[in-house]
Amino acid sequence: MLAAYFSSLSPVALWNAMPGGLAQGLIWGIMALGVYLTFRILNFADMTCDGSFALGGCVCAMMIIRGVNPFVALLIAFVCGVIAGLVTGILHTVMGIPDILAGILTQIALYSINLNIMGKANQAIPVGTHQMPFTSNITMLGQTITLTFIFDAAIIGILYWFLGTEIGSAVRATGINAHMSSAQGINTKLMKVVALAVSNGMIAVSGAMISQYQGFADVKMGQGSIVIGLAAVIIGEVLAEAILGKRLNFILRLTFTVIGGIVYYFVYVLVLWLKFPADDMKLLTAIVVALFLAVPNYREHRKNSFRGLARRNAKAARAAQNKEAE
Amino acid sequence: MLELKHIYKTFNAGTINEKRALIDVSLALEDGDFCTVIGGNGAGKSTIMNAIAGVWPVDSGSIIIDGQDVSGLSEHKRAVYLGRVFQDPMTGTAGDMQIDENMALADRRGKRRTLRWGVTSKERMEYKEKLKILDLGLEDRLTAKVGLLSGGQRQALTLLMATLQKPKILLLDEHTAALDPKTAEKVLSTTEKIVARDHLTTLMVTHNMRDAIAHGNRLIMMNEGQIILDIRGEKKKSLTVEDLLHQFEKVSGKEFSNDQAILG
Numbered sequence: 001m002l003a004a005y006f007s008s009l010s011p012v013a014l015w016n017a018m019p020g021g022l023a024q025g026l027i028w029g030i031m032a033l034g035v036y037l038t039f040r041i042l043n044f045a046d047m048t049c050d051g052s053f054a055l056g057g058c059v060c061a062m063m064i065i066r067g068v069n070p071f072v073a074l075l076i077a078f079v080c081g082v083i084a085g086l087v088t089g090i091l092h093t094v095m096g097i098p099d100i101l102a103g104i105l106t107q108i109a110l111y112s113i114n115l116n117i118m119g120k121a122n123q124a125i126p127v128g129t130h131q132m133p134f135t136s137n138i139t140m141l142g143q144t145i146t147l148t149f150i151f152d153a154a155i156i157g158i159l160y161w162f163l164g165t166e167i168g169s170a171v172r173a174t175g176i177n178a179h180m181s182s183a184q185g186i187n188t189k190l191m192k193v194v195a196l197a198v199s200n201g202m203i204a205v206s207g208a209m210i211s212q213y214q215g216f217a218d219v220k221m222g223q224g225s226i227v228i229g230l231a232a233v234i235i236g237e238v239l240a241e242a243i244l245g246k247r248l249n250f251i252l253r254l255t256f257t258v259i260g261g262i263v264y265y266f267v268y269v270l271v272l273w274l275k276f277p278a279d280d281m282k283l284l285t286a287i288v289v290a291l292f293l294a295v296p297n298y299r300e301h302r303k304n305s306f307r308g309l310a311r312r313n314a315k316a317a318r319a320a321q322n323k324e325a326e
Numbered sequence: 327m328l329e330l331k332h333i334y335k336t337f338n339a340g341t342i343n344e345k346r347a348l349i350d351v352s353l354a355l356e357d358g359d360f361c362t363v364i365g366g367n368g369a370g371k372s373t374i375m376n377a378i379a380g381v382w383p384v385d386s387g388s389i390i391i392d393g394q395d396v397s398g399l400s401e402h403k404r405a406v407y408l409g410r411v412f413q414d415p416m417t418g419t420a421g422d423m424q425i426d427e428n429m430a431l432a433d434r435r436g437k438r439r440t441l442r443w444g445v446t447s448k449e450r451m452e453y454k455e456k457l458k459i460l461d462l463g464l465e466d467r468l469t470a471k472v473g474l475l476s477g478g479q480r481q482a483l484t485l486l487m488a489t490l491q492k493p494k495i496l497l498l499d500e501h502t503a504a505l506d507p508k509t510a511e512k513v514l515s516t517t518e519k520i521v522a523r524d525h526l527t528t529l530m531v532t533h534n535m536r537d538a539i540a541h542g543n544r545l546i547m548m549n550e551g552q553i554i555l556d557i558r559g560e561k562k563k564s565l566t567v568e569d570l571l572h573q574f575e576k577v578s579g580k581e582f583s584n585d586q587a588i589l590g
Contacts, residue, residue, distance in 0.1 A: 162441075166434055169423075169444035173431050176420040183379070183418070184487075185405030185435040 005275075014273045018266070019141050025265035026148035027134070027213060028228060029258030030155055031206035032236070034199040035229030036257045041163065042175040042195045044092075047103030047226060049203045051110030052084040054222035056204030058114045061123045061217035070132050074208050081204025082197045084110060089193030114219045124216040134212040148209065155202065156254045162198075163250070171195050203229075224282050227289055228264065234292040236260025327527040328355040328495050333377055333387035347373040348384070349551040355495075355527055355544075362538040363531045364570075365548035371531040372413075374548070375499045378529070380404040392494050406436035409488030409526075411481065411501040418484030421473030425464060425483065428472050429453045432487035460486060460516055478509035482516055489520050496521065498530040502537070514541065535567045549578050 031053060038046040056077035063073035084106055091102035115121065127137070134144050162168045173181045174191040181188050203225075211217040240248050240256035267288075272278060302308070335348040348370050355361055365371050377384050380401040389397040391407045412418050419428050430445040430453075450468060457465040460482045464475075472480060481501055488496060498517065502510035514537065521528050532538050538545055545562055547555035547570070554577045557565060 164444050165441045166430075166439040166444050167441060169427060169431055170439050172423060173420045176422045177417070179412075179417050180420055181431075182401045183405055183408075183410045183412075184431050185402050186431070186439070187402050 009273065009275070014270070017269045017273060019145060020136060021265040021269035022262060023134075023136070023141060023145050023148060023213065024210070024268075025262030026145065026152050026258065027206055027209045027261075028232060028265065029152050029261035030209070031203050031225060032229045032232030032257045032261045033155060033159060033254060034202035034206070035226065036233050036254070037159070037195055037199040037202070039230065039233060040175075041172055042192060042199075044099050044175070044192065044196070045103070046088065046196060046199065047100055048084055048088045048106045048110075048196070048200055049103075049226050049229060050222040050224065051107035051114070052081045052200040052203045052222070053207035053210075053225040054114050054217070054219055055080050055084055055110050055117075056207030057211035057217040057221050058117045058123070058219065059204070060208030061125050061211045062117055064125050064130050064132065064212070065123070070130075070134075070212060074205055077204045077208035078201045081207075082201040084204070085197035085200030086193060088200070089196040092196075093189035093192055111219060118217065118219070121220070122216060122218045125211070127215050132212040132215075134209045136213045136215070144213070151209075152258050156251065156258065159254055160251050167191075167194070224285070227282070227285055228261075231264050231285055231289045231292070232261035233257050234260065234289060235263050238292055238295055239263065327357045327359070327392055328353070328378070328529070329388075329390040330354075330374075330378070331388045331390070333374075333389070334385045335373060335377060335382075336385060347551050348377060351387070351551070351553055353546065353553060355529065357527055358525050359544055360521055360526075360528045360542035361530070361544040361546060362542045363529060363546050363548060364533065364535060364538045368550075369548040370551040371533075371548055372499055373551070375410075375497050375529070375531060378495065379408055379410060379497060407494040409491075409493030409496045411484045411488050411496075411498050413500040413503050415477035415480040415484070415504055418487070419472045419480050421471065423472060424469045425457075425472055425475075426450050426453055426468045428483065429456075429487055429490060433490045435491045437491075456486060456490070457483075459519065476509075478505050478513060481505060481509075481513050485513065485517060485520065489524060489526065492524055492526070494527065496526045496528040498528065500531050500533065503533065517541075535570055539565050539567065539570070547574060547577075549574070554578055 031049070035046075035049060038044045059077045059080050060070075060073040063076055064070055068076075087109075088102050088106045091097045091105055092099055095102075097105065125132070127135070133147055135141075136144070163172060170181065170186045171191045171194060173184070173186060174188045175195075178188045181191070207222060207225075210221065236256035236259055237253070239259065240252060244252060264285075268281065271281070271284065276284070330351055330353040333348050333351040335346075337343070337345045337347055345368075351370070351374060353374075363371050363374065376382065378389055380396070380399060380403075384397060387397070388395050391404075396404050396407065410418070420431070423431075426445050426449070430449060433449065454465045454468060457468075460479075462479055462482060464479065464483065472483065475483065481504075485498075485501070501517075502513050505513060517530075518541065520526070528542070530538075530542065539562075543562060544558040545555070545565065546553050546557075555570075555573055
């Protein structure tokens with residue numbers, strides 16, 4: 001039976017699936033950079049992104065079938081994402097709703113909004129009549145990959161520049177120490193809103209690209225995207241620290257966040273190739289994220305554990321006893 | 327320079343935890359005054375600092391800095407006028423950012439933050455020069471993360487950051503309380519140096535009576551949300567810890583109950 005299973009796996013099929021994995025990984029990398037901005041820089045677990053990712057996809061699909069240029073559609077998706085981020089920001093800073101809840105409220109609201117935008121739950125973009133820059137069409141995949149690569153590089157560059165500016169520094173300081181930031185005259189509420197807006201704008205762009213890639217938008221396309229974004233961020237961090245160690249600088253951190261997205265999609269492709277049921281992918285993703293999140297904790301624990309100390313002390317005592325017995 | 331007029335603040339009003347933290351507090355500091363604030367736990371020392379800094383609005387009364395009523399301004403807007411150092415060394419700096427980045431953040435206090443670079447190379451040279459006054463060798467570690475510094479180093483850096491943009495008022499809230507005696511001494515002498523150099527109007531909370539007597543030209547003592555003693559000029563110079571304890575008993579009608587303050 002095992003032999004039959006292995007003989008049913010075709011290495012050529014895996015090889016052929018890799019470019020698609022790379023393209024999707026690069027697109028999700030943009031989403032991961034958005035998650036990085038809130039989760040790591042701002043220290044804010046933003047649940048809006050499931051909604052803003054689908055928002056980007058829905059807006060982009062509707063624009064394209066109405067004949068809008070696909071790049072303009074991306075830009076409009078970005079603006080819509082920014083507005084979604086603003087809403088979460090205002091719910092949190094002005095109305096005093098805790099961060100996770102503020103994000104969930106916007107996310108739920110966006111579900112209805114996305115349904116309204118499309119008028120139905122799923123909207124196909126007829127590939128024959130609409131040329132799209134981020135298509136999964138196998139003959140055009142090389143172009144899609146090149147284009148997403150350029151987009152990723154540009155977004156990393158812009159993000160690096162932004163976080164180095166006065167406003168960007170203020171955003172970082174807000175995430176690290178809000179108390180100090182206020183004392184230095186930083187409007188921490190405004191900085192949170194700014195970061196949430198930029199982050200969700202990026203996430204919406206990623207959703208818009210995915211809708212072009214898969215040729216349709218779905219109100220549920222964002223479901224669980226926060227987990228995939230987190231997976232990319234965390235895989236990227238663990239890899240970067242393992243490979244670069246102390247040489248890790250900020251621009252490499254951002255780069256590795258995108259690489260984390262690519263690795264995630266390679267694993268995704270691999271697992272599907274191994275005939276793992278697609279329905280269980282979200283379960284698998286959750287397990288992977290949980291394990292990777294546990295790594296730093298586990299490492300710390302291994303260095304500093306009561307049980308470890310007790311074991312070492314007991315061992316030493318036994319050795320001393322044995323010596324005495326001799 | 328600083329004027330507090332009839333400040334009231336009650337926490338948890340109307341509940342069983344109601345605490346009248348400030349009761350009709352009025353105080354006027356002249357330009358260049360260095361005023362120390364002492365008092366037992368819960369006397370209102372830190373509350374008065376937070377009221378000036380705008381951590382929350384006061385219930386009534388006005389706070390006037392350099393002729394301008396700031397009592398209606400939020401914390402980050404008021405920061406234009408204030409340099410602050412806190413008791414906890416972790417509070418005053420951003421641990422995950424570099425020394426130069428922290429200084430640049432403080433250097434832009436009260437200025438519009440734009441999309442220009444967060445730290446320029448010209449500023450780095452300036453900061454290197456300015457760090458020398460701390461005498462801690464930090465000028466050679468400009469790009470080190472502040473989280474790697476010791477409590478004393480962080481506190482000294484916070485002090486320098488608070489005075490990069492000359493503040494109208496320098497607020498020191500028990501800024502040496504979390505340090506060991508030797509480090510505390512060093513941070514205090516740096517404080518003296520910077521305050522004298524820049525002629526800063528300073529309010530320093532301490533629970534160490536000796537420090538309160540040794541530094542500054544004015545001393546106020548607080549008890550149960552009120553200023554109960556205000557000593558300045560020549561009288562302050564000849565003050566001793568015994569005098570202070572005696573006066574406290576006379577004014578408040580009870581014994582000073584803070585062991586730490588007595589031993590200090």
